[in-house]
Amino acid sequence: MNRPPPDAGAHDLxxxxxxxxxxxxxxVIIDTPWLMILMLFFVTxxxxxxxxxxxxxxSVLGKCLLTIAVLLWTALVLWAFYLIxxxxxxxxxxxxxxx
Numbered sequence: 001m002n003r004p005p006p007d008a009g010a011h012d013l014x015x016x017x018x019x020x021x022x023x024x025x026x027x028v029i030i031d032t033p034w035l036m037i038l039m040l041f042f043v044t045x046x047x048x049x050x051x052x053x054x055x056x057x058x059s060v061l062g063k064c065l066l067t068i069a070v071l072l073w074t075a076l077v078l079w080a081f082y083l084i085x086x087x088x089x090x091x092x093x094x095x096x097x098x099x
Contacts, residue, residue, distance in 0.1 A: 033057040040066065046074040 030036055030051045036058075040048045049070060052063055 030055045031057045037066070040070050041073055045077060046070060 033055075036052060036055050040052060044051070049067055052058070052066055052070070055063075058066065
């Protein structure tokens with residue numbers, strides 16, 4: 001059947017694998033309330049809302065209120081971006097026409 005070869009010894013055994021330190025999973029990150037709020041308002045904006053709803057750190061009411069706040073914040077950021085572009089583009093076009 002499945003017998004080891006006659007010349008197999010202890011030196012042929014596989015070496016034990018080293019234990020890797022356990023890294024915190026993404027679940028730990030989204031379950032930390034202050035980190036989740038920082039991520040929503042300074043990194044992901046509205047794109048982070050699915051992570052908010054997966055988080056166990058907030059109640060349903062808290063998630064609803066944070067969703068509204070994040071959507072308003074995202075609208076404000078996009079509106080500010082629009083204003084900056086509306087101010088910049090005519091100046092860029094004037095500069096290009098001068099060439």
